[in-house]
Amino acid sequence: MSMAEALQPDEFAATAARAVTACAGLDLRAQAQNLAGDGLLGIVADEEAGGLALSIGFAVPVIAAAHAGLLAFPLLETMLVGRLLQSSLPRLAAAIVSGRTLATIAWQGEAVAEREGGVLVLSGSLARAPGAASVDYILVRMSGGAAALIPTDAEGVLVEDAAGLDLTVPEHTVRLETVEVQIGSVMPAGTWDLLNSDANVLRAAAILGSAEACLSLAQEHASTRRQFGHALSYNQAIRHALARQKLGLESIRHAITRSLSGDGGPVQRDAAFLAAATYGSAISEGALQIYGGMGFTWDVPVHRHLRRIRTLQAQGDASGLIATFGRRYVSEVAPFAEAGA
């Protein structure tokens, strides 16, 4: 058994929390070096790529800790791209896992591809690419659920700032204007769905981390802020509001656990993300409410978490996914047919 296999997922959370603190104030490349030094970029990547070859369950506490600490780095995307490339582009995968090369994913939009000789030519508008202005590669979705890795310095790639809520890892839009891509940089049809299924678990973990931080802040405020001669937490309305936030938080946590268990499949992964999107928003908005006027100020960090949770919700297209989830569920049930009915 390797040293990594002997570890438990939760043991990575403490490492991640320390790394997040060490990353404060550093630029993206310096953060990548720090995180790679702690083995956090390659948790799910193969050992040949310099990773730890662990299951996605080990990435969950790391992502949660990163988001609880407002890490300003596209960690979720880096982990997933590093693993995705390990078979087709092993050297690039190793460079990403080691922190030498930076990558992200454009979660919204789809590139249109045309074949010209030995290369593909991609065009299209994509968005929701966290940290794209500072990275070397962007993974984009193509038709049929294929994916392509685009160097950001390639001709025809235009990365622009975008309006977006997240202040910590700002999103960018990406315009591709007849960008030539080597066939070897294209991952086959079906890649995106598998990638996104893992991403949903990690998004749920990210939201869990942020929501836990929000509840912790709200709980501390409610216990120390005095009004009408009592701490806020003296009031039943406040106690019950916090209790509901706790229920939401544990619901996210348990849904993630179930999605990673033997019974976990794509349905449970989607459910974990959808539950996180719903309860995470409610927890962060509820925490802001408990802070009252202070919650509406720039300095209280609840809004930073709220912004990230809403951004993650959109990156995973929670609105579209719940409709798909419902349609799929309905389609799998046969019409009622019983003799005599």
Added chain:
Amino acid sequence: MSALEAVSIHPVAGESLTGEAYRDAMHRWLHANLPASFRSDSAAFAPPTLPQSVAWEAAMYRAGLTGITWPQAYGGHGRSLREHLIANQEIGRLAMPESVNSIGKELAGPIILAVGTEEQKRRFLPAILEMRNIWCQGFSEPEAGSDLAGLRTRATQTADGWRINGQKIWTSGAYRSQRCLVLARTGPLEDRHRGLAMFAVPLDAKGVRVRTIKSIDGRESFCEVFFDEVEVAQADAIGAPDEGWAAAIRVLEIERATNRMYRAWRFENELRHLIAACKADPALSGMVADGHYAVRLGEVAVEIEVLKAHVETAVEALASGDKIGARGSLAKLYWSESHQRFAALALELLSQASLPQHPAIKVARRRFESIYLQARAETIYAGTTEIQLGIIADRILQLSRGK
């Protein structure tokens, strides 16, 4: 031979099956033996009579589906909580009637196992599983619903036992029960939780009077129980007078997390039944396939997944030796509120069915109108929503009272 007489064989209870082999055996037994008339998702549904329910539950016990974790010495099957979960998953997946003795199996039995004497365990526990004794729970009173520390029913020590005077209310199923687990005060009211003792009161004892109360669904299941100079033998006192309640609280915490463990899977059975019924209807089939209702049904399906996650996590924690503490409140709160929302959605959908009414809609309306009404009680019984929120705030979050 009736359907129930045919199930008196005992196919697997004595076998040492575990895991998926156990699931398979339970699944096959249930599908082979559950009468269609007991299934509320069937056109043949007719609510079982009390003798039918008693016979069915006794057969389930013999098949290894109840008393799963209880020690074999007291009639149980001596299996793990994981097998208990498996059995409940299979029970939940069928639209079968609720137990008429859930208080015996999920409250009185575990409390007796925890604090009862050896004689009590041997006398009471097999009788519960074999359905010879149905139990009810005599905790709530007219002046003490959620606040049990304020209860007034009094137990006075006599030369050879106890004398009980007082009144209980919201006592589900008392009219059909042989025993009532009565919580009574042995000290002054000011003692609050101290000085509370528990008794297994036989409901045919002199001085016991039961009066049914009609509930919003038209049924007469819950009751008032009056105790007028009721003599109770010392042998029927459960636990020491000052220790019984504390022990009961510990058991109740576990029970809140584990009782009717099939709920998430029954909830799923209900959702699938609702969708199946809607898909048989010309108007509803289009409505549920896409758009607004697909989203709302999807939300219900997500909540069911989350509820399963709460239950399975609690089972794993308990099976690993962890204390469950107040965490049962999370699952109870989540389930009761989700189920109410779902029941309202079911009514909303079914009310838009085409005319003439498809037979599938008739079956579904009968089931879901009943579920809707009964769901109103789910945020009240076993600790109201407000009580659960209070427990989470006090004991899980440990929020300061901040005076």
